[in-house]
Amino acid sequence: SWVSFVRRAKAPELPVVLLEDVGALTGLSFALLGVGLTLITGNPLFDALGTVMIGVLLVCIAIVLGIETKSLLIGEGANPADHDRIVDAIEAGPEVEKIIHMKTLYLGPDELMVAAKVALSADKPLREAADDIDEIEARIRAVVPAARVIYIEPDVYRPAIDPQPSTDVFVLKSSD
Incomplete structure (x- = not known):
């Protein structure tokens, strides 16, 4: 699935291109819907709502890309x-x-x-x-x-002699 591809990709450019293209097509659909409803109803609120939906979509894509590519930037171990x-x-x-x-x-x-x-x-x-x-x-x-x-x-393997740290406390008081 697309989700597993984005999560498992080792090359950062592949999920970026995929999510960018999906975001572009979804954003175009939101724009078409907003402008279409504005033309049909004459209410400009639909155009504004479409614009807000595009903005929310872009923020969501940025968050997903940031989370998924962070491990590639700071280092990712073997699966x-x-x-x-x-x-x-x-x-x-x-x-x-x-x-x-x-x-x-x-x-x-x-x-x-x-x-x-x-x-x-x-x-x-x-x-x-x-x-x-x-x-x-x-x-x-x-x-x-x-x-x-x-x-x-x-x-050479040397097992720890005392794996438990000592919890003894010694308090020394000095007299002046």
């Missing part, structure tokens, strides 16, 4: 299905112990950046770690071809 495929691709090999952190960001309509911090074995030599990273990148590109820019940071 949930692609995100899950990327996670599965990273975790598919035996070399990854855990995904510590991952972010995705569309750089253009067909270019996705993937940045992930993954836990590898602590005793793995650098050459093997580099080969493992190459395999991870190949698996990601196989499942999500738009993932063209991939940054994999190897690390």
Whole structure:
């Protein structure tokens, strides 16, 4: 549907053109209706009402475009299905112990950046770690071809010792 197209479009010019054309045709219909009713009835109120309807239509289109293209201006991540495929691709090999952190960001309509911090074995030599990273990148590109820019940071997973922050408070009073 048109609504899903406007919501899912990665190229901002496509929903702009679609909504601009729909707005133009709808605005022409409002103008025709307003002027036609004014000519038929002789009441200029219909012309003014048609003009107001065109203005409201343009404001609505501007709001929809602003909401839908905001994510393209400030950055939009991969959709949930692609995100899950990327996670599965990273975790598919035996070399990854855990995904510590991952972010995705569309750089253009067909270019996705993937940045992930993954836990590898602590005793793995650098050459093997580099080969493992190459395999991870190949698996990601196989499942999500738009993932063209991939940054994999190897690390060693260290679980938090005390995940609960301390709530103890010490009050020291000094005497003068």
